[in-house]
Amino acid sequence: MTSKGNAPFYLHAEIVETTNPKSNYRGEIEEFWVSPEKWRRTIKSPDFSQTLTENGENTSEEDTGDYFPWWLHDLLDAIFNPLPMLDTLKAVDAKMPKPSGSEISSAYSRMQMKIGVPPAQNTAFLVFWFDGRALLKSVVTPGYQAEFDDYRTFQEKTVARRFTLDPEPGTTIEAKITELRELKDPDESMFAVPRPTSAGQRITSIRVDEATARTFLKSAPDIVWPTVRSGATSGVLSMYISVDRAGHVREAWPLGSDNAGLEDIAREQVMKWQFNTAASNGVPVQMESTLTLAFDTKIGDPIPILSNDEARKLAVHTVEPTFPSGAAPTGTEVKVRIGVALDGSVNGVSNVSNARVQLFMAASAAVRQWHFGPYIHDGKQDIFGADVTFRVP
Numbered sequence: 001m002t003s004k005g006n007a008p009f010y011l012h013a014e015i016v017e018t019t020n021p022k023s024n025y026r027g028e029i030e031e032f033w034v035s036p037e038k039w040r041r042t043i044k045s046p047d048f049s050q051t052l053t054e055n056g057e058n059t060s061e062e063d064t065g066d067y068f069p070w071w072l073h074d075l076l077d078a079i080f081n082p083l084p085m086l087d088t089l090k091a092v093d094a095k096m097p098k099p100s101g102s103e104i105s106s107a108y109s110r111m112q113m114k115i116g117v118p119p120a121q122n123t124a125f126l127v128f129w130f131d132g133r134a135l136l137k138s139v140v141t142p143g144y145q146a147e148f149d150d151y152r153t154f155q156e157k158t159v160a161r162r163f164t165l166d167p168e169p170g171t172t173i174e175a176k177i178t179e180l181r182e183l184k185d186p187d188e189s190m191f192a193v194p195r196p197t198s199a200g201q202r203i204t205s206i207r208v209d210e211a212t213a214r215t216f217l218k219s220a221p222d223i224v225w226p227t228v229r230s231g232a233t234s235g236v237l238s239m240y241i242s243v244d245r246a247g248h249v250r251e252a253w254p255l256g257s258d259n260a261g262l263e264d265i266a267r268e269q270v271m272k273w274q275f276n277t278a279a280s281n282g283v284p285v286q287m288e289s290t291l292t293l294a295f296d297t298k299i300g301d302p303i304p305i306l307s308n309d310e311a312r313k314l315a316v317h318t319v320e321p322t323f324p325s326g327a328a329p330t331g332t333e334v335k336v337r338i339g340v341a342l343d344g345s346v347n348g349v350s351n352v353s354n355a356r357v358q359l360f361m362a363a364s365a366a367v368r369q370w371h372f373g374p375y376i377h378d379g380k381q382d383i384f385g386a387d388v389t390f391r392v393p
Contacts, residue, residue, distance in 0.1 A: 001033070002080055007155050008034045008183035015045070015075060015175045025071060025173045029079070032183060038191050045072060050203075058193035061202045068203045068286065070242040070251050071167060075175040078146035078163040082136055085126075085144070107134075108358050115142060115238055115255075116292030117211050122238040122256055124290070127357060136160070138361075142255055142290050143207060143240055154180055167253045169260075169339075169347045169368070203245070205286035206278060213289035218247060219274040223266055223293055227300030230385060231259035237266055238292040245284040247275040255290060260339065260348045261303075262295055304377055304384045305337075311386035314372050316344070321366035323392050327358050332392040334359045336367060340384050344372040352387065363390050 001009060010032055017025035027045030040053045048065035077084050111126045127140040135158060138147045145167070148160040161177040235258025242251040252267040254260070270291065278287040306314070321334075328334075334355045339348035349364040367388055375384045 001155070001157065001159060002036060002039075004036050008032075008186055009155070010179070010181050010183045011079075011177060012179040013079060013175050013177045015072075015173065018172045018174050019170060025171070027072065029076065029175070031080075032186060032190060034183065034186055034191065040190055043072065043076070045069070048072065053191060053193055055191045055193045058196045059202070060193045060195070061197040063203055066203075066246075067244040067250050068205065070205075070240075070253075070288065071165060071173060073205070074144055074146065074165055074167075075163055075173065077144060078148070078165070079175060079177070082146065082148065082160075083139065085141065110357050113142075115210060115290045116236065117214065120236050120292045120294040122236045122292045124238065124255055125357075127361075129358070129361075133158075142238075143288060150176075155182070169349070170341070170345060199281070199283045202283075203286065204280065204283075205242070205288055206280055207288045208278075210290050210292060213241075213243075213275070213287065213291070216243075216247070216275040216278055216287065217273065218276045221269070221272070223269050223295070225262065225295050225297040226265055227298055228259055228261045229299070229301050229303040230305070231261055233259075233298050234294075234296045235259060236292055236294050237262055238290055239263070239267060239270065241270065241289060241291050243275050243278070243287040243289075245277060245286055247277050249273050249275070252291075259295070260350070262297070266293055266295075303339075304375075304382070306375075306384055306386040308335075308387055308389040311338075311372075311388055314375060315370055316373050317369070317371040319366045319369040321362040321390055323362045324358050327356065327362075328392045330392055332359070334363045334390045334392065335387055336360065336363050336390075337385055337387050338367055338370075340372050340375070340386065342381060342383055344374070346370055359392070363388075366390075 013029040015027045017023045024046045027043060030042045031039065033039040038055050043050045048067060048069055051062045053060040107130045109128045112123050113126065114121050115124045116122050124142045125140065129137045131137050135151055136148050139145060145165060147164040150161040151158050152161055163175040165173045237257035238255040239252045240255055241249050244250050249271050252270050254263045257263050277284045279285060333353065335353040337350045337352040338346050341347045346368050349367055351360045374381045
């Protein structure tokens, strides 16, 4: 919609954390768009608000708050720039099988990359999923992810109206377009920029590789690893971090770990790290990067792992997956290992059967909606894991 030559439009969107509507992961977006060179956007959220006006070479930016959250910027990209890495993909010339053309068919492309600094390196994945109409359904990359749903026609285009971000197990943030209409006879005064905002007064962010990010480290105490109840006792884990203009880590989201049970404790400690201020053209900026850590610990008080039958007997709400048509032969087994919190919610899913990515994604999306009754272990309620099995119909 924001390509050159498109008709002016007005858009309003609301953001809410569907898993916790009262959290601070909520807000609203309002956009008056005339052309790529003339538009006005207002963002409001509990911790940060911004009014940004572009008019030719002049820019006005009014901010409330000193930090532009990564999760909010991610959803903005999903709405207005759904493939921010498109130029990079074109350079890679990645190939994707074409969907058959039916609505139930789909096409996936998955690439992988190394992240981290030797010897602590991990593998990160870039996944792109299109449905049979060649409409973008989801993107998962380090630093940007979104799901796209509720496509409708607008100005001879097919536009998604719902955008979902799942930055960690148990947190789902949704942006929904509540109004989208043509902008007729826009008020020119709305786009006036009588006093442009200098670069030093604007909030911008740069993305750097981990080796570069580590050169900015000012204080980084060694991570103290606790014992784990299950999984690997040595390996690596990665997270995506966002650092404010003062060098404080403001967000840390999991990317991949050899033991997901260590992610929260690692994030808590990394949030206390201090970086020197990053700058672009001499102006302080926010900084985003991956961060990969090596861990070494031991098992203590192992978590019980239930079988498929045991888990299904304890489940009070289940959802069966919708596997993509033709993704695998009928009867193919897809086994995932889940982690279940004390409140009965699923807080982690791993691909223990090394299923194809489209099968695992479908199984994961379904089992994350499951809910369980209390599990009693040694006379008290406890968390647990379970190996849940699905079969392709």
